[in-house]
Amino acid sequence: MSPLFEALGTRYPIFQGGMAWVADAHLALAVSEAGGLGIIGAGHAPADYVRAQIRAVKARTTRPFGVNIMLLSPYVDEIVAMVAEEHVAVVTTGAGDPAKYLPQLQAAGTKVLPVVPSVGLAKRMVRAGVDGVVAEGMESGGHIGSLTTMALVPQVVDAVDVPVIAAGGIADGRGMAAALALGAVGVQMGTRFLVATETHIHPNYKAAVLAAKDVGTLVTGQYVGHAARVLKTPMSRNFVTLEKQIALSGTDDFTAIEELGNGSLRRGVQDGDRERGSFMAGEVAGMVTKEQPAAEILAEVAAGAAKLLAGSPLAANLHPTKVVS
Numbered sequence: 001m002s003p004l005f006e007a008l009g010t011r012y013p014i015f016q017g018g019m020a021w022v023a024d025a026h027l028a029l030a031v032s033e034a035g036g037l038g039i040i041g042a043g044h045a046p047a048d049y050v051r052a053q054i055r056a057v058k059a060r061t062t063r064p065f066g067v068n069i070m071l072l073s074p075y076v077d078e079i080v081a082m083v084a085e086e087h088v089a090v091v092t093t094g095a096g097d098p099a100k101y102l103p104q105l106q107a108a109g110t111k112v113l114p115v116v117p118s119v120g121l122a123k124r125m126v127r128a129g130v131d132g133v134v135a136e137g138m139e140s141g142g143h144i145g146s147l148t149t150m151a152l153v154p155q156v157v158d159a160v161d162v163p164v165i166a167a168g169g170i171a172d173g174r175g176m177a178a179a180l181a182l183g184a185v186g187v188q189m190g191t192r193f194l195v196a197t198e199t200h201i202h203p204n205y206k207a208a209v210l211a212a213k214d215v216g217t218l219v220t221g222q223y224v225g226h227a228a229r230v231l232k233t234p235m236s237r238n239f240v241t242l243e244k245q246i247a248l249s250g251t252d253d254f255t256a257i258e259e260l261g262n263g264s265l266r267r268g269v270q271d272g273d274r275e276r277g278s279f280m281a282g283e284v285a286g287m288v289t290k291e292q293p294a295a296e297i298l299a300e301v302a303a304g305a306a307k308l309l310a311g312s313p314l315a316a317n318l319h320p321t322k323v324v325s
Contacts, residue, residue, distance in 0.1 A: 004111070004132055004163040004183035008064045008089060011035025012302045015134070015165055016294075017190025018068020018092055019142065019280065020044070022201055025056035027294065030198035032063040034295035037090060039066040045266060049079035054086050064089035071096025084108035092134055092188075095143070099128035099165030106131070115167070117145020117152070119159045126160045133160065134188055141191050141282040143228045144168075144219065150182070157183030160264075168293075171284035173304015180309065187302040189301070191282040196294045204272025205279050208233065212285035223247035224257055232278040 005013045007275065014036040020043030028038030040057070042050045050067065059066050069079055080101045083091060091105055092100075093114040098105075105112050111131040116122045122133045124205050128133040135156040137149025145152075149168040157164050166179035167188035179187045193199060208231050218236055220229045224243040226268030230236045242257050261278075292300075306314050 002163055004185055008037060008111075010037050010064060012298050013186030014298055014301065015039060015066070015090075015092070015167075015186065015188035016193050017140075017167070017188055018042070018066070018094075019190050019194075020068075020070065021265055022194065023068065023198060024200060025053040027193060027196060028053075028065050029057045029060055029197050030196065030294035031193070031298065032057070033061050034064040034293075034298050035063075036294070036298045037064060037066055039090070039092060041068045041070050042073065042079055043070055044073045044075070047082045048073050050079055051082050051086065054088060058086075065091060066090030068092045068094065069098075070094055071098060071265045080104060097128070098130070100130050105294050113163075113165065116156070117147060119152075119155050122160050122164075126162055126286070130162065132163035132165065132185075134165040134167050135184070136188070137166075137277075138227075138229070138234065139169030139283040140167055141217070141229050141280040141285075143226055145227075150178075153182040153184055154180060169282060169284050171282075171287045171301075173301050173306070173308060175284070176301055176305035176306040180305065189297075191284050192288055192297055192301070193294065194258050194281060194285075195288055195291045196297060197291055198294050201269050202272030204274065205268060206291065208274070208278055209281055209288055210291070212281065212288070214286040215283055218282060220261075224254060225261070228278075228280065229282060231271075231281045231285065233274045233277070233279055235260070235268075235274065235278060237277055 012035045016031040016038050018039040018041040020041045023041035028040045031038035040053045084104050087108050091110050091112050113132040114125045115134040115136050135153045137152050138144040153166045163185045165186050166184035167187050170187045172191040176187050195206050217229050219227050219229050219241045224246050264278035267273040270277045
């Protein structure tokens with residue numbers, strides 16, 4: 001195992017994605033207990049809610065877990081302070097620069113790994129003093145950059161001297177083996193965990209992931225707003241049509257598209273609303289064909305990668321290590 005995962009004491013070099021409205025205490029607990037690094041998605045939730053999620057995990061395991069902090073959250077200052085108080089093992093960050101929060105988090109023993117879509121941002125984060133980076137390609141679900149995982153990861157690995165976690169388009173042992181061959185020390189998976197038994201999302205959302213084909217996603221926000229990959233649904237198709245109309249019209253009135261987008265993720269996750277809800281998922285949704293416990297997912301992915309890398313020094317990253325309690 002790499003020094004990062006040895007320090008964390010995980011069994012597998014696998015992060016679970018900190019998906020807003022999806023990655024709650026139930027999923028994070030299941031992943032961490034099974035030997036991965038479970039992550040709670042803070043999203044735009046208030047600090048009291050996130051603290052309750054953290055303590056729900058702590059009450060049932062001594063295994064390490066993390067929190068994903070959206071730096072655009074209106075509660076970000078309170079959440080960072082609370083996470084430091086709770087001495088969470090890992091924080092991943094998105095949508096902003098975590099530099100001003102690094103002293104507070106690292107003083108509490110928390111390792112900070114921002115999600116980055118480019119080499120330039122990775123280098124900037126390393127200069128700020130982060131403990132590693134999650135290099136996420138545009139194949140991933142949710143908000144995305146413009147580089148593919150295959151192109152992004154090796155360039156980030158070559159550019160920085162901190163551990164690199166690969167994310168985007170990874171759902172099985174083949175993806176994990178490829179990420180390790182590109183120089184990553186581990187992977188982050190989100191879409192595969194959408195259908196974990198322990199994931200508490202609406203059955204319609206899980207069914208949509210399981211039914212997805214290879215071309216089952218599209219990207220919203222390419223013309224207006226921020227790019228995000230979601231499953232093809234009536235809502236997402238309407239969104240793309242509307243944003244194209246707005247872009248072509250030259251208007252700066254975004255009221256209609258804001259009304260369509262506001263609350264759409266919650267409506268998708270909690271209500272399973274295909275007409276007004278957003279189902280975020282990566283391009284590998286077409287590879288996800290069955291609901292499984294998180295423990296089975298982790299073991300299956302790691303075993304598949306180990307088989308492909310047998311005889312290579314990289315295979316040492318994939319043998320389960322003794323878990324430190």
